[in-house]
Amino acid sequence: LAKTTQPISMDSYEGQEVNITCSHNNIATNDYITWYQQFPSQGPRFIIQGYKTKVTNEVASLFIPADRKSSTLSLPRVSLSDTAVYYCLVGDNDSSYKLIFGSGTRLLVRP
Amino acid sequence: EPEVTQTPSHQVTQMGQEVILRCVPISNHLYFYWYRQILGQKVEFLVSFYNNEISEKSEIFDDQFSVERPDGSNFTLKIRSTKLEDSAMYFCASSESLAGDDLYEQYFGPGTRLTVT
Numbered sequence: 001l002a003k004t005t006q007p008i009s010m011d012s013y014e015g016q017e018v019n020i021t022c023s024h025n026n027i028a029t030n031d032y033i034t035w036y037q038q039f040p041s042q043g044p045r046f047i048i049q050g051y052k053t054k055v056t057n058e059v060a061s062l063f064i065p066a067d068r069k070s071s072t073l074s075l076p077r078v079s080l081s082d083t084a085v086y087y088c089l090v091g092d093n094d095s096s097y098k099l100i101f102g103s104g105t106r107l108l109v110r111p
Numbered sequence: 112e113p114e115v116t117q118t119p120s121h122q123v124t125q126m127g128q129e130v131i132l133r134c135v136p137i138s139n140h141l142y143f144y145w146y147r148q149i150l151g152q153k154v155e156f157l158v159s160f161y162n163n164e165i166s167e168k169s170e171i172f173d174d175q176f177s178v179e180r181p182d183g184s185n186f187t188l189k190i191r192s193t194k195l196e197d198s199a200m201y202f203c204a205s206s207e208s209l210a211g212d213d214l215y216e217q218y219f220g221p222g223t224r225l226t227v228t
Binding site for chain 1: 115142144146153154155156159161166167169200202204206215216217218219220221222224
C-alpha cells in the first residue's frame with residue numbers, strides 16, 4: 001500500500017477555498033486516491049475518490065496530476081463546520097478491503 | 112439517508128471483563144468492518160467480514176477478539192478479556208460494493224467509546 005504524506009494542520013477562514021495536498025510518490029498503477037473527513041468523536045466520512053485528472057462532487061474537487069504522485073483536495077468556500085481532520089488514502093481497490101488511515105490534516109476554519 | 116448505527120455509545124468495563132460492541136450495518140451492504148481509534152491516534156483497521164467469515168484481519172485482531180453476524184442484521188465485535196490498552200473508539204463500517212469497483216466507499220458508524228478501567 002502506498003504511503004501518503006499530508007500537512008499535519010492547516011488554518012483557514014470562512015469563505016476561503018482550501019486546498020490540501022497529499023503526496024503519494026510510490027502510488028501503484030491500480031491504486032485509487034480517496035479522501036475521508038472525520039469530525040471529533042465521529043466516524044470517518046467519505047468525501048471523494050479519483051484515479052486521474054479531476055473529479056468533482058457536491059462537496060469537493062480532487063485534482064490529480066498526470067504522474068499521480070500527488071493529489072489535491074479542494075474545498076470551496078469553507079465554513080466553520082468544515083473544521084475536521086482530512087485523510088488521504090491510497091489503495092488498490094482490487095486486493096484489499098481495508099482502509100489504511102494516516103495521521104491526516106487537521107483543518108481549522110476560523111470566523 | 113441510510114446509516115450505520117452502533118450501540119452502546121459509551122461502554123465502561125473493568126479489566127478482564129468481556130464486552131460486546133454492536134453494530135447495525137446499512138441493510139443492503141454485504142461487507143462489514145471494525146476499526147479502532149485510540150485517543151489522539153490514527154484510525155486502525157481491525158477486521159473485515161463477508162459472507163459470514165473473516166476476509167482480512169490486522170495483527171491487532173488477536174485471539175481475544177472475535178466478530179459475528181448473529182442474526183442477519185447485527186454485526187458484533189467481542190473482546191474476551193479486556194485490557195487497559197483496549198480503551199479506544201471502535202468504529203463499525205459497511206460497504207455495498209466490493210473493493211475493485213470503480214467507486215469504493217465505506218460508511219462508518221458513530222463509534223462506541225470503550226473505557227477499560
